[in-house]
Amino acid sequence: MKDTALEGVKIIEYCRTVTGAYATKIMADLGAEVIKIEPPGVGDDARRKAPFPGDVPHPEKSGLFLYLNSNKMGVTLDPKKGTGAEIFKKMIEDADVLVEDGSPGEMEKIGLGYDELKRINPGLVMTSITPYGRSGPYRDYKAYQLNTSNASGQANMLPLPSPSLDRAPVKPGGNLTDYDPALMAVVAILAAVFLKGVSGKGQFIEISKQEALINMQRVESVTFANTGVIMNRMGTANPMPGGIMPCKDGYVVSVSPEDHQWESLMELIGDPDWSKRDWCKDRFARAENAVPLTNLIVTWMQRHTKEQIYREGQALSCPIAPLHSSEDIVKSEQLRAREFFTEIEHPVVGKLQFPTAPYRFSKTPWQLRRPAPLLGESNEEIYCGRLGYSRDNLVKFREAGII
């Protein structure tokens, strides 16, 4: 096995949402040891969520769970029970990072707030992820992904373009809204882990999903404050001919902000006569005529396949691309060539093609050290092997619903 970047970094995950699980997955994939804590008996919510192979639900076969928890160990524990909290504290003693995504005050209520945990382990980097942060008037408000995507300005600008402001804003597809704040959280956590390597000290990090998402839209978010402009999902702020266009077998998207890119796009579609007229002479003229120009481009696109458009367009250095479905992603030659997919072996699911990571490190490549944990898979290893409980203790903990 090759070296990993985060070798030796110990992380405890006590999370319920995709955000917390994905944040720790990123670090597990980079080589950190992540111990995921799941509720005894039922396990993580993601275990009950689709997709399942053959559409047959099974707690060890959820695609969402398998994806979010690769490279992690898993234990079951209920820290809300006294003995559970005691075991939790023992686990914290030599941890570098704790990531939790309970409501504000939830950890304090069970005696596991930062002040308490800091006493046990001053080097702990504790990260708390909440929808709106731990202070301010909305701190106790509830939010699911649809809500955070709207609370951040993200959904209000989607879909782009919308046919009319009478149609509702939509959230980004899949679980994108919960993935986003995970990226932001990892940046702060790893910066704090880096500092710990220098100073030995931990600290408390607060992540508000709403604010993480606002930061992902940081340019759009301040347009009103700075210029009084309110951008919306009609996409009229700076029209460029192109954008999302139907083609023979799907959709493509084209962007040509620079003159030479526009010229290659015109070359791609055969330098039509209309492209020699004044309405195409510079990007200002093109912006004014964006709608009719786009319609003319579309008539060409509709006669060609997305593959053809992609290859021929890119050969001319046109920033143009097909809209990939999951099938297209799996079949992408580029991703194949980059070994974006690997085959993993899971004890219950069997062999499975699996997406890897968006980076290639020259010395510490992505690797699968273990597939997602079975429910309570690491109980014995952690509780007996590391914390010194006996197997007899474990039986009693189980009876009491603690593990």
Next chain:
Amino acid sequence: MSNMNEGPLQGIRITEFTSAWAGPYATCLLGMLGAEVVKVESRRRLDHSRMLSFTTGVNFTGPDQSSVFNSLNLNKKSVTLNMSKPAAVEIAKKLVAISDVIVENMRPGVIGRLGISYEVAREVKPDIIFLSSCACGQTGPERKYVGYAPTFAALGGASFLTGYEDWPPSNFMGSIDLRSATTSAYAILAALIYRQRTGEGQFIDLASQETIAVMVGEVILDYIMNGRVQIRQGNKEDTMAPQDCYRCKGEDKWISISVATEEEWLALCSVIGKPELARDERFADSYRRFTHQAELDQIISEWTIRHEPYEAMEILQKAGVAAVPSMNAEDLFKDPHLKARGVFKLVDHPVVGKDWVTAPPWTLSDTPAEIYRHAPLLGEHNDLFFRQILGMSMAEIKTLEEEEIIF
């Protein structure tokens, strides 16, 4: 505003050869966490976000007027080097020699042709961390393909999954680059931690389209497991119902409501004055509510349309229902919660003037992330780096300027 780096990355120096959004915001994040970021740029070919905003459609007449550039390059320092001249490349190598991290986001191969490949950088600084970010990655048949945020969203699967069922899929603009940027930032941090432990640097190849594809992992697995191609489905998610944005009083005013549990469902029925819905067979469980969503949405809209979004939020949240207005940039800026949390921050910029920016997205208890300085003016730190740090004489610098090497 203090002029000090007090964040956790204090003492780390990053030199960047980046433009647009994905490269600059990666280092901006690390700069907010205390790293010193040196932007190498040139009048010969300006970062286009200095000159115009694709987002707002504004064009500028000089390189220092852009609020977009300011937002994505806070805390940084700027030096100008015309990398088409060999003498400029030699100076750039001196910057590499005093850096911990190099970041570039040119088309694959270009930085190498300019004379600063990873191999060259490693010669002058053996433990250098070098990140190259581009559309499709440094390898593979499509490595030279060009793209912007919308093509990354398209190739990565985000566009295909987003939008109304009865309307083409959604485009995504610049914000998609910030996902790529954030991914670059955490990759660099992981490499810094590795270097801290082993003393070794390394090369990181980052592909923007892949940064998006990994965020639809479970959708990809649905295809792998079941051959199912998921498509856009508006605001629907699992069997959560009701779940949508509902029309409120006013123009383009909406409230997002999401119900996941029976408890929340009962609370919703009672708070909108329709307790009888709780006994309605059509809505007896979340699956039935999901299949009868259109009828349900009609009933809920009749209530929401009589309320302002903020008023509706208060009523619903008080009852324990997840609800929040669909905020636009004005709502965000005026929102009392975001105000209380200091989410927007006013930065003094010598040319732009007072410029609102978004504060760092994290609160760190001991070493806070900070915005302590506006984005640099073009070449603002030439003297600091070329004379004070690299030790060139004034005369030497003047000659280099005349020869358009420092340019």
